[in-house]
Amino acid sequence: MLEHCAIVVDNQTHIEKLAQEILSGKVQGFERLKAKKGLLFSNEQIEQFIWEEEQHDRKELTQESEQTLRSMSSGERKKSLLQHLLVQNPEFLVLVNPFDHLDSESQQFLKERFLNISKSISLIQLVGRANDILPDTKKYGTFKKGLLKWYKSKNAFWDSLKNNPLSFSERIPNAVKANHYPGEELVTFKDVSVSYDGRPILDQINWTIRKGEFWQLMGPNGSGKTTLLTMITGDNLKGYGQDLTLFGHKKGSGESVWDLKEQIGYFTPSMVDQFRGYHSALNMIISGLHDSIGLYTEPSDTEVRTAYQWLRLVNLGQKREELFKTLSTGEKRLVMLARAMIKHPPLLILDEPTAGLDDSSAAFFISLVNKIAEESDSAIVFVSHRREKNLNPKYIMALKPEEDGSVGLVKKM
Numbered sequence: 001m002l003e004h005c006a007i008v009v010d011n012q013t014h015i016e017k018l019a020q021e022i023l024s025g026k027v028q029g030f031e032r033l034k035a036k037k038g039l040l041f042s043n044e045q046i047e048q049f050i051w052e053e054e055q056h057d058r059k060e061l062t063q064e065s066e067q068t069l070r071s072m073s074s075g076e077r078k079k080s081l082l083q084h085l086l087v088q089n090p091e092f093l094v095l096v097n098p099f100d101h102l103d104s105e106s107q108q109f110l111k112e113r114f115l116n117i118s119k120s121i122s123l124i125q126l127v128g129r130a131n132d133i134l135p136d137t138k139k140y141g142t143f144k145k146g147l148l149k150w151y152k153s154k155n156a157f158w159d160s161l162k163n164n165p166l167s168f169s170e171r172i173p174n175a176v177k178a179n180h181y182p183g184e185e186l187v188t189f190k191d192v193s194v195s196y197d198g199r200p201i202l203d204q205i206n207w208t209i210r211k212g213e214f215w216q217l218m219g220p221n222g223s224g225k226t227t228l229l230t231m232i233t234g235d236n237l238k239g240y241g242q243d244l245t246l247f248g249h250k251k252g253s254g255e256s257v258w259d260l261k262e263q264i265g266y267f268t269p270s271m272v273d274q275f276r277g278y279h280s281a282l283n284m285i286i287s288g289l290h291d292s293i294g295l296y297t298e299p300s301d302t303e304v305r306t307a308y309q310w311l312r313l314v315n316l317g318q319k320r321e322e323l324f325k326t327l328s329t330g331e332k333r334l335v336m337l338a339r340a341m342i343k344h345p346p347l348l349i350l351d352e353p354t355a356g357l358d359d360s361s362a363a364f365f366i367s368l369v370n371k372i373a374e375e376s377d378s379a380i381v382f383v384s385h386r387r388e389k390n391l392n393p394k395y396i397m398a399l400k401p402e403e404d405g406s407v408g409l410v411k412k413m
């Protein structure tokens, strides 16, 4: 039996599928697991439970709670899943990117839980980020381009992970059509407070996002980051009755969600699952100009040229006609970032965009975000729990939970 091993998996690999194969003892070296009881701790598992809850009204993880799994914060969801797995007395657990979407406090909490659990249950960790590996791991491997390789020592393993520096040879492409939003202030929250079922979440938030500013939105799990973002994107009814001005319109003054979407480029990794059709990489980027899923009208020459420039910029020029769904996870993210950015929206929102990426894909993605911040007039809000090593935001909005809801602390970098 392999005791507490960790495998760093590249973004070319379908990590959840690999986890399933390990669980069923199909991967070389893990054959003995076939006879043991193993369970899976992964984001896809959580998504599956959310689906069951919404489609079939089956509340497996949330039996004890009134709240739906979807409305829980990432930390709350992961704790519920772990609890659900442990009562089934597994002999081993396969953990897939267990710390993704978690703030440092929840990561620490979960790390300690795993270390405790590891006294009686074997842990097989599949991670994209090497820094997520648990301290008492005994065996280290990598899974790259379909090949599993074990390392003789911890040092040999870390040496193998050294990355090449990344750079771009071109500037970001220009907008296809200029979006002249006239105002300086894009979004203004004035003393905005939100509570759910009487439970205070946000307490008197004041936040102004101006043209071209680069923000990182931080805060522990459950502090209200998503709540704040969905008020900007028009997807949260809690925005009504608040002193909230979005692109020159006071909230509730008859503005349409479509007017808002015109001004915003948005990306969060779970969006990728919505794109199940047969769209080429090129058409996916162009579809960002029409806020559609895929492309249904003949694109203009300028649209095609601009989308191709984006693909070349991220070294995917040769993949222009390849189907989006056949791209690797890291490549899909770059295409989605280009899709959100092709119209040069006044505001680009990236909600935990590097979750689930391996180290080198995350580094490349971050360099592209920095480059967009430098070379465009778009304001950026980048949501992340991680202190992304090379990200260069100019301002931080940190949500700090207190008894009456989270307060917002603004810091200039």
Ligand SMILES: Nc1ncnc2c1ncn2[C@@H]1O[C@H](COP(=O)(O)OP(=O)(O)OP(=O)(O)O)[C@@H](O)[C@H]1O
Pocket: 067, 071, 072, 073, 074, 075, 076, 101, 196, 197, 201, 219, 220, 221, 222, 223, 224, 225, 226, 227, 228
């Ligand atoms: N519709 C809802 N009904 C009840 N509670 C909700 C609802 N939506 C969110 N919440 C609760 O509000 C709190 C803030 O949630 P929110 O998703 O905004 O936090 P977050 O900072 O984005 O968390 P995470 O980092 O985990 O994504 C959480 O405790 C969550 O359970």
